[in-house]
Amino acid sequence: MIEYENLHASNKVFLTDYVKSFEETLNRGWFILGKSVERFEEEFADYVGTRHCIGVASGLDALILSIKALHIPEGSEILIPANTYVATILAALHCRCVPVLVEPDRDTCNIDPTRLEDLVSPHTRAVIVVHLYGKPCDMDPIMAVVNKNNLFLIEDCAQSHGARYKGTMTGMFGHASAFSFYPTKNLGALGDAGAIVTNDPLVAEEVRKLRNYGSSKKYLNDVVGYNSRLDEVQAGFLSVKLKRLEEINSHKRALANVYHKALNARFRKPVVHPDFRDVYHIFNVRHPRRDALREYLLRHDIKTEIHYPVPPHRQKALEQYFRGKEFPVSDEIHSTTLSLPISFAHSTEDITRVAEVMNSFPE
């Protein structure tokens, strides 16, 4: 059986270092906002190239606290790609903002920059871009719209740790950028974790307060905050893994290359362009008979996933916000996309095997 993902296998190479890190934390006896979080925040800011990094409890919280820290008023419209994980939209709703969905580009599956300008209204305050599947968005035309209309830009980098656009790391473009370290992400913890990166010291200070009950001095509360802290144990594990993130990404890129070379033209593969350094959090293909293809692979002992089976605008929780709106491009992607195995634990042989079985799928 070729698994879609085996988190035990992807993590066991780090076991010795994880144990060492855990022992250090236990011996210090300090579990919330201590040395490990501080160290990881410095290391991750260095890695991305931003001045600040603030660890929080999850990717969703990183998005919510980004919106809050930028003081985007309730009722503001925020432009968000229609093709994203539901969390991006939930973040806007939790901040009482109005998510305005933007169709993706058919080829990149990311937000279509040519559709942005028309959707900007007098109520628009921000754009959240999502570098979906690990592929950076086309930032130049997006930045042009953001700057021209004086909007805030938030990047959802939950799938794009280490991805670069024209040589610049994703996370460097936004006024605030949100990362998730959910276990399956390219930089994954052994539990929930997230972070915000920013170059703006005021945004950083605000997030530091918001994550800790609105407090910068113990028992003094300046703003109505949350409890959303990255914990010491996870921060220690993340420091261990961050040292190998480039290696993880290179491994995934090498596996993606095998797919790109081997898969025949019946499958619509991710677009490749020298401006986009894709880290392949997900390697997706599109095929009109996606469900039959998935069944076929399973019969040949290959597990796959679908990211995502139901588009956000069709989710029960969200329908009410998008009634009467149509997103045919997003619908098309959701109904044809299939995610193939591509992880740190997979070998070139695994991927070659998946490609062979794919190519033998009867028309």
Ligand SMILES: *Cc1c(COP(=O)(O)O)cnc(C)c1O
């Ligand atoms: C995983 C993910 C999130 C949410 O991250 P959590 O850590 O699970 O809260 C947000 N946006 C995108 C695009 C994601 O893939």
